[in-house]
Amino acid sequence: MxxxxxxxxxxxxxxxxxxxxxxxxxxxxxxxxxxxxxxxxxxxxxxxxxxxxxxxxxxxxxxxxxxxxxxxxWRPLDIPDTGSLRQDALTLLRTINAERDRTVILMRIQLADYFRETGTSFNDLRDRLLPADRTPPFERLVDRAVERGELADTPRSARTVNLPFDLVRHDMLMRMGAVPDETIVEIVDAVWLPLLGLPPHDAQPED
CATH class of the missing domain: 1.10.10.60 (Homeodomain-like)
Structure with a gap:
């Protein structure tokens, strides 16, 4: 016993x-x-x-x-492949909004002392965390859209391609939390798709 x-x-x-x-x-x-x-x-x-x-x-x-x-x-995100650039972008941004809002805020605020101490930035840290050979998510979405014939195969800057994530991240930090879904739809339909050369999308009810 x-x-x-x-x-x-x-x-x-x-x-x-x-x-x-x-x-x-x-x-x-x-x-x-x-x-x-x-x-x-x-x-x-x-x-x-x-x-x-x-x-x-x-x-x-x-x-x-x-x-x-x-x-x-910092788990790599699954890259959606719905057959539509718009739906791919909306799905990816909604996933980021649901899974990454807390982590993005943590890395910006709780790591402020780390960035000051090392003289680095959020982008530097993100680059160290991601595999060196990994294509950024929105670049993969655009590449697929070009392969499908949905987008013209023309040069596009990384800033243009990655703009949706940058805008959602900015709103997360300003709100200190997840952003409304209508903001995500506006970023894709009113800003990003026209910037890529696609006509503005008429807003449709989302599932």
Whole structure:
């Protein structure tokens, strides 16, 4: 009986992927609650129930741990393929609005100390988190539209192609949360599609 109770009270020793998941989960919680200023090895180790040397062996610098934490929680978006550039854009922006509003705000506000300390920007950090060979989502949407014959194959600047995300991100930060769906429809129909050379879309009821 005593041996059974002792076995039950002994914590399971975590290793490998299980340990790293526990640490990056704890690190994410610290980052959300306290921002980069509270994102220390001491705080993360205590929250994860481990020791600082365990963290240092995997991530020698605080920035290394930060990047590992953000990489795990910054899941690449699924790129829609509805057969229509408009519907692709609306679907993608609605997904960003639903899944990324909290993360975008976190990275802008809670990481302000990190950006000041390192002299970097949100765009620099995003580039480090995304695979080097990954085509930005809206570039893929435009490429598909060209392949379908929906758009003319003409040069377009990255700023023009990525404008919908930039506008939605701006509204997220101004509102400190998700944007109304009618704003997303307006960005696509009244701004982006005409800018790409397509006629303005008559607003239709959305499902």
């Amino acid at each position: 005593v041996s059974e109770q002792r076995a039950e009270s002994t914590p399971t020793r975590r290793r490998g992927a299980a340990l790293e998941k526990a640490i990056t989960d704890a690190a994410w919680e610290i980052l959300v609650e306290q921002g980069y200023s509270g994102f220390t090895f001491e705080a993360v180790a205590a929250r994860a129930g481990t020791s600082k040397p365990v963290l240092y062996r995997r991530w020698p610098q605080r920035e290394d741990l930060l990047l590992a934490t953000l990489t795990r929680h």
